[in-house]
Amino acid sequence: MSAKASLRQQFRARRLALLPEAQPAIEAQARRHCPALLPPGRHLGLYWPLAGEVDLRSLQALLPNQLALPAITAAPGDPAARLVYRPWRSSDVLEPDGCSIPAPAARAAAPDEGALAAAQLGLLLIPALACDATGIRLGYGGGWYDRLRADPTWAQVPALAVLPRGCRVEQLPRDPWDVPLQGWIDEDGLGHSSCGHPS
Template sequence: MDKTQLRRSLLKQRQSMSVAQWKQKSDRICTNLLSSPQFTQAKTVLAYFSFRQEPDLSPLLENTPTKIWGMPRCVGDSLFWHQWTPNEAVEIGCYGIPEPYANAPIISYEQVDLILIPCVACNQQGYRLGYGGGYYDRLLAAPEWANKSAIGIVFDFAYLPELPIDPWDKPLHAICTETKLVVGC
């Protein structure tokens, strides 16, 4: 199955979950992250706003007041990271995804300790299947971001033995699901 077909199939499966299942699985992912050394030691964490039933990290965001949170804004073909505080207003970006306002402070790569990356799927070698826009691929390929700890966030059903991989794909440092945190993929 190619990336487009696999993406379509997994997104359909994800969106077929009941709201109760989605919340329960998302809460378990947050619990797994809270107990991980990568997360507990990080001061500045880049995350995302859940969209189309991606794992919801809002419990994590709301219950870790000592963290500095960065959330993405899509500008052209790049992601820019803006500081965001839970319950702060957001606007809807070009893909229909919530984003911090453009005037929110920018977070530079030097400040970042950890990146939590939304995924359609991940494989056991740490590669991710995204949405096809290449935003995170470009971010992870940039030299200044290459050594930042990155955890792919995905539900168990989308943690697969294999994925189609392209030459530009970069493996993540860890994968977190509702049942496990796999480090050193």
């Protein structure tokens, strides 16, 4: 088993154990900080919470017309599969994306129809199993966020990991394709990585 695979098992269990107590505090910190971090007219890139992930869907009440959810445009393994963001309102009907996660539907047969450009996003909140002081995030291994943020236009959008403080570590293994995040949100509030501050 690779070092990252072993760490994923370890932190998945740790995050699951910490989440019941951490959820209310992290949610309160996100509600406190995110509106101020979001430039006027921009969308906040949220995520649909999977089991064990912090649920921040209550931000819909604070930013009712400014949220977006990610969607994987095709099944993993399909060369056309990639992560896009589409606008989301609580009344929208969602459908399973390429990874079977609820996501806003494309407006037409073309998967890019209705997708937001990087310039339309002001902040990305990204679930994490762990995150280190330099902003390296441990995810599930799909690489969707790293591939998106390898694009220089998307790298300009500030991105924060969302996780309990007990899943923050000093250093994680780093692969060449890992793109650091600007910081994190946990029970203590907003933290800044050494790669740069959210703007």
